[in-house]
Amino acid sequence: MKIAFYAPLKAPDHPVPSGDRQMARLLMQALAQGGFDVTLASRLRAFRAEPRPLDDLKREADAEKTRLKQEWTGSGKPDLWFTYHLYYKAPDLIGPDLARDLHIPYVTAEASYAKKRDLEGWAEAQALIRDSVGLARVNLCFTDRDRPGLESVAPEARFASLSPFIDTTAYDNIAPSSLGQRLVTVAMMRKGDKFASFAMLAKALTLLIDLPWHLTVVGDGPLRAETVALFDGIPKGRIDWRGELSTNAVPAALAEGGLYVWPGCGEAYGMAYLEAEAAGLAVVAQATAGVPAVVRHERTGLLTREGDVAAYAAAIRALLLDDARRAAYGRAARDFVFAERSLRLAAVKLGLILRGIAS
Numbered sequence: 001m002k003i004a005f006y007a008p009l010k011a012p013d014h015p016v017p018s019g020d021r022q023m024a025r026l027l028m029q030a031l032a033q034g035g036f037d038v039t040l041a042s043r044l045r046a047f048r049a050e051p052r053p054l055d056d057l058k059r060e061a062d063a064e065k066t067r068l069k070q071e072w073t074g075s076g077k078p079d080l081w082f083t084y085h086l087y088y089k090a091p092d093l094i095g096p097d098l099a100r101d102l103h104i105p106y107v108t109a110e111a112s113y114a115k116k117r118d119l120e121g122w123a124e125a126q127a128l129i130r131d132s133v134g135l136a137r138v139n140l141c142f143t144d145r146d147r148p149g150l151e152s153v154a155p156e157a158r159f160a161s162l163s164p165f166i167d168t169t170a171y172d173n174i175a176p177s178s179l180g181q182r183l184v185t186v187a188m189m190r191k192g193d194k195f196a197s198f199a200m201l202a203k204a205l206t207l208l209i210d211l212p213w214h215l216t217v218v219g220d221g222p223l224r225a226e227t228v229a230l231f232d233g234i235p236k237g238r239i240d241w242r243g244e245l246s247t248n249a250v251p252a253a254l255a256e257g258g259l260y261v262w263p264g265c266g267e268a269y270g271m272a273y274l275e276a277e278a279a280g281l282a283v284v285a286q287a288t289a290g291v292p293a294v295v296r297h298e299r300t301g302l303l304t305r306e307g308d309v310a311a312y313a314a315a316i317r318a319l320l321l322d323d324a325r326r327a328a329y330g331r332a333a334r335d336f337v338f339a340e341r342s343l344r345l346a347a348v349k350l351g352l353i354l355r356g357i358a359s
Contacts, residue, residue, distance in 0.1 A: 001080060001354070002080075003079065004095075005084070007024040008085070009047050009086075009089070010024065011042075019268070022271050026165065026166065030343055031082070041095075044057075051122050061093035069098070079105075080106075081104055083108050083111075085110045086132055088112075088117045088126055089122075105357055106136050107139075110268070111133055111150060113150050133153070137357040141162070142293065143269055143293040163341060164341065165343055166342070168342045170251045174251055174280065176255055176281065176330055180327075182215075185215070185219075185261055186217075188220070189220055189224045192266070205238075208316060209234070211317065215234075217239060218253050254276050258281070259284065260272075260276035260283045260301070261283075263312060264289065267288070276333075279334070280331065282330045283295045287304065299329070300336050301319075
């Protein structure tokens with residue numbers, strides 16, 4: 001089966017790293033491992049930070065549709081169109097029309113819809129999301145967070161669950177560190193939810209100065225200086241700013257830690273949590289947004305109330321002071337990812353779902 005893959009927010013080969021780019025790459029890997037012939041259909045980025053008419057993007061999309069039809073005249077049309085992560089800031093302007101014109105199944109993964117966005121200037125894009133979800137043979141939901149919104153506007157649409165996953169290969173031979181006082185986090189330094197998480201982490205750590213922890217921060221971004229400044233209240237020498245590391249270097253950096261700390265403000269789910277767990281780290285995060293889909297409270301770590309800095313600091317303290325509990329969570333975290341959230345398992349599940357709708 002030939003699959004045309006498209007990610008309107010960020011193509012899998014986009015130069016800027018992010019969780020969205022990583023998941024797009026993983027989905028293409030899973031499709032290939034599942035026995036599909038998957039190709040990247042388009043690199044058109046449909047993202048807009050602010051609401052405005054879609055006229056320019058629609059013209060670019062029309063050109064892409066014409067290009068693809070011409071290309072497929074010689075090579076043959078795909079058997080299925082697969083769109084990953086369409087939402088009000090990045091709708092799919094290509095796939096639905098091609099699916100209808102060429103009579104091929106259309107599939108979405110991690111689509112989302114919130115009615116409130118209609119009142120914030122995004123009504124045009126939201127209408128496209130409704131159309132895409134309603135057209136899809138199946139909409140793959142990564143967490144329970146997005147499904148109710150989609151069902152409310154497309155009650156006849158079909159849905160299936162596909163849990164967030166990672167390629168565990170790089171973690172096969174990782175030996176978790178015994179350095180319990182070493183905290184680690186991996187995140188981009190940019191405005192919005194990432195900066196909010198750094199701000200919350202900094203506040204929490206100021207409540208833990210009495211403990212001999214050390215924090216390793218992996219990541220970089222446009223707000224590096226502002227992010228570092230958030231931690232001015234922390235004594236010098238407590239934090240190691242590693243900067244951005246290559247994908248291959250991240251597993252070893254995680255394995256040096258004893259506890260993964262990242263509040264996760266507004267996280268769709270957070271790929272970094274799964275990576276930390278695969279490395280055998282217990283996690284301390286907030287029970288917010290999609291985080292509970294990848295961190296199991298009191299099994300692979302601790303989840304605290306959203307926005308409660310004191311509770312977050314207390315959870316970190318509890319695991320820093322309890323070696324046995326922290327180690328047990330770390331072992332369970334590693335088992336959880338390898339047994340339930342691996343690329344191999346995702347490939348099998350995707351294969352079953354897609355072959356079922358295409359038959």
